[in-house]
Amino acid sequence: xxxxxxTPTHSSHKTHLSSRSHKFAGRLVRSAVEVMARVCVVGAxxxxxTTATQxxxxxPPGSTVTIIADKFLKETTSDGAAGIFRPGLQFQGDSPEVxxxxxxxxxxxxxxxxxxxxxxxxxxxxxxxxxxxxxxxKIVWNSLLLPILEEYxxxxxxxxxxxxxxxxxxxxxxxxxxxxxxxxxxxKFTRQGGRIEKxxxxxxxxxxxxxxIVCNCSGFGAKDLVGDELxxxxxxxxxxxRAPWIKNFYYVDYDMYIVxxxxxxxxxxxxxxxxxxxxxxxxxxxxxxxxxxxLIPSLKDAQVVQEWVGWRPYxxxxxxxxxxxxxxxxxxxxxxxxYGHGGYGVMTAPGTSIHAVKxxxxxxxxxxxxx
Amino acid sequence: MVVRVVVVGGGVSGVGSALAILxxxxxxxxxxxAEHFTPNTTGDGAAGFWEPHLTxxxxxxxxxxxxxxxxxxxxxxxxxxxxMGVSFVYGETISQDPVPEKSWQHxxxxxxxxxxxECVKFxxxxxxxxxxxxxxxxxLKFLPVLLEEVRALGGSVKMCRLTSLAEAAAEADIVINCSxxxxxxxxxDPEVYPCRGQVMRVRAPWVGRYLCDASKKSFAYIIPNLxxxxxxxxxxxxxxxxxxxxxxxxxxWDNxxxxxxxxxxxxxYGHGGSGVTLFWGCSKExxxxxxxxxxxxxxxxxxx
Numbered sequence: 190x191x192x193x194x195x196t197p198t199h200s201s202h203k204t205h206l207s208s209r210s211h212k213f214a215g216r217l218v219r220s221a222v223e224v225m226a227r228v229c230v231v232g233a234x235x236x237x238x239t240t241a242t243q244x245x246x247x248x249p250p251g252s253t254v255t256i257i258a259d260k261f262l263k264e265t266t267s268d269g270a271a272g273i274f275r276p277g278l279q280f281q282g283d284s285p286e287v288x289x290x291x292x293x294x295x296x297x298x299x300x301x302x303x304x305x306x307x308x309x310x311x312x313x314x315x316x317x318x319x320x321x322x323x324x325x326x327k328i329v330w331n332s333l334l335l336p337i338l339e340e341y342x343x344x345x346x347x348x349x350x351x352x353x354x355x356x357x358x359x360x361x362x363x364x365x366x367x368x369x370x371x372x373x374x375x376x377k378f379t380r381q382g383g384r385i386e387k388x389x390x391x392x393x394x395x396x397x398x399x400x401x402i403v404c405n406c407s408g409f410g411a412k413d414l415v416g417d418e419l420x421x422x423x424x425x426x427x428x429x430x431r432a433p434w435i436k437n438f439y440y441v442d443y444d445m446y447i448v449x450x451x452x453x454x455x456x457x458x459x460x461x462x463x464x465x466x467x468x469x470x471x472x473x474x475x476x477x478x479x480x481x482x483x484l485i486p487s488l489k490d491a492q493v494v495q496e497w498v499g500w501r502p503y504x505x506x507x508x509x510x511x512x513x514x515x516x517x518x519x520x521x522x523x524x525x526x527x528y529g530h531g532g533y534g535v536m537t538a539p540g541t542s543i544h545a546v547k548x549x550x551x552x553x554x555x556x557x558x559x560x
Numbered sequence: 561m562v563v564r565v566v567v568v569g570g571g572v573s574g575v576g577s578a579l580a581i582l583x584x585x586x587x588x589x590x591x592x593x594a595e596h597f598t599p600n601t602t603g604d605g606a607a608g609f610w611e612p613h614l615t616x617x618x619x620x621x622x623x624x625x626x627x628x629x630x631x632x633x634x635x636x637x638x639x640x641x642x643x644m645g646v647s648f649v650y651g652e653t654i655s656q657d658p659v660p661e662k663s664w665q666h667x668x669x670x671x672x673x674x675x676x677x678e679c680v681k682f683x684x685x686x687x688x689x690x691x692x693x694x695x696x697x698x699x700l701k702f703l704p705v706l707l708e709e710v711r712a713l714g715g716s717v718k719m720c721r722l723t724s725l726a727e728a729a730a731e732a733d734i735v736i737n738c739s740x741x742x743x744x745x746x747x748x749d750p751e752v753y754p755c756r757g758q759v760m761r762v763r764a765p766w767v768g769r770y771l772c773d774a775s776k777k778s779f780a781y782i783i784p785n786l787x788x789x790x791x792x793x794x795x796x797x798x799x800x801x802x803x804x805x806x807x808x809x810x811x812x813w814d815n816x817x818x819x820x821x822x823x824x825x826x827x828x829y830g831h832g833g834s835g836v837t838l839f840w841g842c843s844k845e846x847x848x849x850x851x852x853x854x855x856x857x858x859x860x861x862x863x864x
Contacts, residue, residue: 308822342670351669486640487638487639
């Protein structure tokens with residue numbers, strides 16, 4: 190007999206199985222989904238936190254969501270992200286339709302925060318800016334953004350002349366700053382009854398028997414955690430500076446960007462495929478500085494606050510899929526993966542999380558049927 | 561002979577004119593005399609949003625020439641001299657009333673009208689609108705720097721309240737009258753009157769775009785400056801009050817938060833202003849006129 194999933198209300202009190210039952214076609218039926226599900230989210234970056242808060246909304250009443258991670262807030266890769274909604278053209282899911290849906294769902298999600306009173310505390314803002322090139326006319330147009338953005342046009346002659354480039358586009362998009370967004374999500378998660386455990390997992394097998402379903406949002410950590418050889422670091426180096434006279438973002442080709450956040454401007458960058466260097470490199474610093482100043486000379490007076498290196502957790506396609514993991518010991522675990530977002534984690538966390546949560550909900554009845 | 565120039569007024573026009581004259585005629589003996597200097601001039605409260613308002617009496621071509629020269633100066637400050645307090649911003653102006661054609665629209669960047677759907681996304685009552693890229697130039701930031709340049713070129717500054725222009729003329733060969741509202745008494749010119757503007761400044765670093773409502777019913781503007789965001793405003797002719805009016809504060813707050821709900825979380829503080837868009841163009845013209853007069857009366861070359 191088909192059960193429809195009940196949409197749970199936001200309550201943290203647990204309901205006992207014996208006290209809940211309802212009439213269905215004249216017969217008393219116990220809905221399997223009223224059993225409390227124990228779900229674990231591995232990873233506390235933007236993808237882990239977004240998935241965890243989305244799960245809290247979707248799971249049946251009395252379920253628990255626990256985040257297990259070894260890095261939080263400033264320690265995460267997400268912390269250094271500029272957070273701008275602007276996909277690279279190589280960004281993809283398993284199909285063009287899935288990719289488009291992730292992008293649109295994510296944009297709609299951030300837009301609703303933007304238009305609410307939560308915008309400032311969540312770190313979400315509207316931002317306008319440019320993409321210039323003097324060599325490649327096609328590079329300045331992004332076919333993934335075209336159907337999503339309300340404002341997206343070619344630059345005028347005066348704009349091109351002012352910034353001294355041959356080709357350029359102007360657009361208005363959204364930016365999400367993780368230095369505000371991660372604390373905002375963490376607060377939301379804990380207020381809704383979520384638990385956080387600081388722990389380094391060597392294998393997902395450690396979670397067998399403790400959780401009904403595990404959401405693997407471990408980012409770069411998935412390379413070791415689940416042995417995914419396709420996960421590759423793309424090393425990014427940036428400056429965070431104070432330059433309040435810069436209100437728009439600027440990209441030149443793909444190598445250079447200036448992105449104003451809430452307090453600081455991100456100057457970047459590098460995209461070094463398969464590089465494991467953790468320290469800042471002085472030649473990268475010089476290249477970033479020179480390219481940014483070539484566009485806006487007044488940046489020479491910007492106050493440098495921080496230099497930072499992060500590894501974008503790249504995968505040829507972002508992995509959002511379910512897996513029935515079996516271990517050598519014979520034990521098994523139901524997993525939904527949500528990792529490999531590369532440089533587009535902040536941007537697509539909502540859309541991929543919505544997708545991952547749907548997969549969790551689909552897996553839930555069979556995961557709970559042992560009880 | 562050394563020409564003695566006295567500039568009356570220490571605001572944007574006064575300091576601008578003094579600098580333009582000194583750049584043309586470095587040998588002159590120039591003093592700025594004013595009751596108020598930055599941070600106490602009218603301009604110091606201004607958001608400094610570049611947008612000409614065509615006053616009916618002044619010829620349009622002049623306004624366009626002056627605003628263009630000022631535009632070029634502000635743009636170069638933004639690109640090269642961050643300490644001048646200039647930001648470059650994009651945004652929208654929307655209105656419930658029809659919006660007239662702008663003769664200056666070729667000056668700022670990417671001026672275009674908004675489509676109907678672009679207007680109504682702010683509310684079904686908005687029928688028209690336009691958008692352009694522009695600058696905000698804060699006199700509070702650039703006046704001190706310009707005063708330094710005046711001093712570096714040999715000019716001096718005297719804080720003093722004049723009762724008439726004749727008083728200034730006593731020690732001058734030529735007087736440049738940049739007294740703003742003070743001209744009403746100083747000249748005297750009864751046609752000069754105040755248009756009271758009240759604003760509040762808030763800390764809202766996520767606002768990087770401007771939004772203006774030009775409707776008569778719901779007039780409001782949200783303009784990002786360097787460190788703060790300016791919420792305004794009022795246009796009260798013949799209103800001399802310098803104190804903050806709590807009714808105006810409430811109206812400004814209600815209108816701005818209706819346009820941008822994310823502002824509701826900020827706390828606010830502040831007080832009131834006017835316009836900066838024409839200052840450099842006018843100053844240069846003043847320098848031209850002054851130098852021509854000096855040339856005619858004293859036989860000195862009008863350019864050195």
